[in-house]
Amino acid sequence: MLLVQAILLFGVNLAVASVAPSMDLNDGNKIPLVALGTGRGTSGSIPIDEVRDAVLWAIEADYRHIDTAVLYQDETQVGQGVADAIAKGLVTREQMYITTKLPCERHAREQVVPTLRESLTRLGMDYVDLFLIHFPVATKDDGSPDDIDYLETWRGMEDAKELGLVKSIGVSNFNVSQIDRLLAKGKVKPAVNQIEVHPAYTNEELVAHCQNKGIAVMAYSPFGFLVPRNRTYVTPPLIDDPTLVKLAEKYGKTTGQVVLRYLIDRDMIIVPKSANKERLAQNIDLFDFKLTADEVATINKFNQNSSVFDFSGWKNYPYYPF
Numbered sequence: 259m260l261l262v263q264a265i266l267l268f269g270v271n272l273a274v275a276s277v278a279p280s281m282d283l284n285d286g287n288k289i290p291l292v293a294l295g296t297g298r299g300t301s302g303s304i305p306i307d308e309v310r311d312a313v314l315w316a317i318e319a320d321y322r323h324i325d326t327a328v329l330y331q332d333e334t335q336v337g338q339g340v341a342d343a344i345a346k347g348l349v350t351r352e353q354m355y356i357t358t359k360l361p362c363e364r365h366a367r368e369q370v371v372p373t374l375r376e377s378l379t380r381l382g383m384d385y386v387d388l389f390l391i392h393f394p395v396a397t398k399d400d401g402s403p404d405d406i407d408y409l410e411t412w413r414g415m416e417d418a419k420e421l422g423l424v425k426s427i428g429v430s431n432f433n434v435s436q437i438d439r440l441l442a443k444g445k446v447k448p449a450v451n452q453i454e455v456h457p458a459y460t461n462e463e464l465v466a467h468c469q470n471k472g473i474a475v476m477a478y479s480p481f482g483f484l485v486p487r488n489r490t491y492v493t494p495p496l497i498d499d500p501t502l503v504k505l506a507e508k509y510g511k512t513t514g515q516v517v518l519r520y521l522i523d524r525d526m527i528i529v530p531k532s533a534n535k536e537r538l539a540q541n542i543d544l545f546d547f548k549l550t551a552d553e554v555a556t557i558n559k560f561n562q563n564s565s566v567f568d569f570s571g572w573k574n575y576p577y578y579p580f
């Protein structure tokens with residue numbers, strides 16, 4: 259019933275056999291708007307062996323999209339959680355949407371397809387729905403810089419798509435000029451750019467640029483500083499921020515749900531991570547309310563360009579995006 263209301267009120271699409279609202283990608287595929295994040299970099303609160311349960315709980319709570327990466331070292335657990343849900347008769351593989359990402363040390367064109375095949379083996383799947391270049395920077399195995407142009411990497415991504423190992427290809431942490439260069443030189447247009455977006459880091463220029471070019475934006479670390487981070491600084495809003503509390507009271511939601519809805523109302527796909535059954539259910543319970551344009555603008559005013567992630571250790575590497 260809620261989802262029927264969601265379709266009527268907000269014009270979201272339903273993937274044919276899925277219960278999760280989705281959006282159209284520029285390659286004709288559809289992507290569910292809420293992905294369970296399984297990367298544990300900033301919070302460190304989810305031991306790897308909890309990922310399998312979290313994935314199953316998420317599917318029980320109507321998630322149809324799981325976000326993983328070679329870097330997170332949890333593709334095996336993600337695959338097991340999906341297999342558990344399939345064995346229970348909750349979903350079929352075709353109803354699920356799996357995103358994984360190419361690591362920085364595998365950027366040579368000829369490394370891309372073999373790396374994806376290794377991911378597929380760990381996942382226990384014969385394709386993924388979305389494959390992203392995790393970061394435009396290339397490194398050697400020891401983490402030192404490598405001078406591989408991400409355009410070369412993109413050719414490998416195109417190879418993977420042509421082989422049918424992946425339905426859509428995209429990027430992550432690419433900036434405006436890197437997106438433009440890919441659009442000018444690539445054969446296949448990236449379907450997605452996955453980037454950090456939350457109230458303290460609204461990333462408006464990059465989000466608008468991608469969306470204007472028909473590239474869907476996936477917002478990672480969507481809670482910003484509402485949740486504890488391994489950082490020496492904290493940037494408002496926090497979880498009890500009065501402006502967010504007022505909106506939460508108005509809509510009968512939590513402040514976390516208001517922030518997630520704010521990102522949905524900016525036409526983004528969200529990637530909240532939780533390993534807690536109740537919280538992950540809350541994080542998809544977003545489709546029975548909608549913020550006004552003024553409320554979205556009010557939340558945008560929190561922007562301080564304050565990132566949860568600190569990649570500055572790579573700032574002298576070729577193709578550093580920030």
Ligand SMILES: NC(=O)c1ccc[n+]([C@@H]2O[C@H](COP(=O)([O-])OP(=O)(O)OC[C@H]3O[C@@H](n4cnc5c(N)ncnc54)[C@H](OP(=O)(O)O)[C@@H]3O)[C@@H](O)[C@H]2O)c1
Binds near residue numbers: 300304392482
């Ligand atoms: N492409 C990239 O470079 C990149 C970079 C970073 C992240 N990501 C992706 O984005 C995902 C999310 O990013 P993130 O993990 O940095 O940040 P996040 O989802 O914004 O925050 C996760 C933290 O919030 C807590 N939490 C979740 N739901 C909550 C709720 N309803 N109320 C209060 N606290 C809640 C979680 O704890 P509990 O688990 O205890 O609930 C965890 O500590 C990652 O898992 C990964 O999949 C991608």
